[in-house]
Amino acid sequence: MRKSSSPSSNSGLRGAVVLAATLAACAGSIGAAHAAEHTVTIDGVKYEPAALTVSRGETVVWVNKDPFPHTVTARGAFDSREIAAGKSWKLTPRNAGTFEYVCTLHPNMKGMLIVQ
Numbered sequence: 001m002r003k004s005s006s007p008s009s010n011s012g013l014r015g016a017v018v019l020a021a022t023l024a025a026c027a028g029s030i031g032a033a034h035a036a037e038h039t040v041t042i043d044g045v046k047y048e049p050a051a052l053t054v055s056r057g058e059t060v061v062w063v064n065k066d067p068f069p070h071t072v073t074a075r076g077a078f079d080s081r082e083i084a085a086g087k088s089w090k091l092t093p094r095n096a097g098t099f100e101y102v103c104t105l106h107p108n109m110k111g112m113l114i115v116q
Contacts, residue, residue: 035058036054038052038054041063050111052111053115064084070105077097
């Protein structure tokens with residue numbers, strides 16, 4: 001003969017499982033809020049957007065859609081080196097400031113990253 005669980009003990013267990021799942025989902029969304037990712041497209045020998053404002057710790061991805069390499073270079077702050085056609089480069093700035101950058105291969109290409 002099988003013992004059956006009482007309905008009240010099962011509902012308590014279900015409530016604990018629902019609570020745990022809810023807390024896990026909330027923790028995940030809090031982490032995601034701090035892990036924002038922004039994209040700058042390199043296309044037509046220009047950065048789009050040309051100026052971008054982010055918070056410290058957020059990630060910026062430069063995606064090269066041109067058929068030739070480019071760089072993202074802010075003297076003394078960051079340097080992507082050559083980003084090949086169809087490739088990307090990521091930066092997660094830790095310091096606040098305004099960083100003007102250029103493509104060292106195409107100096108007429110200019111952009112600005114503002115980190116708050």
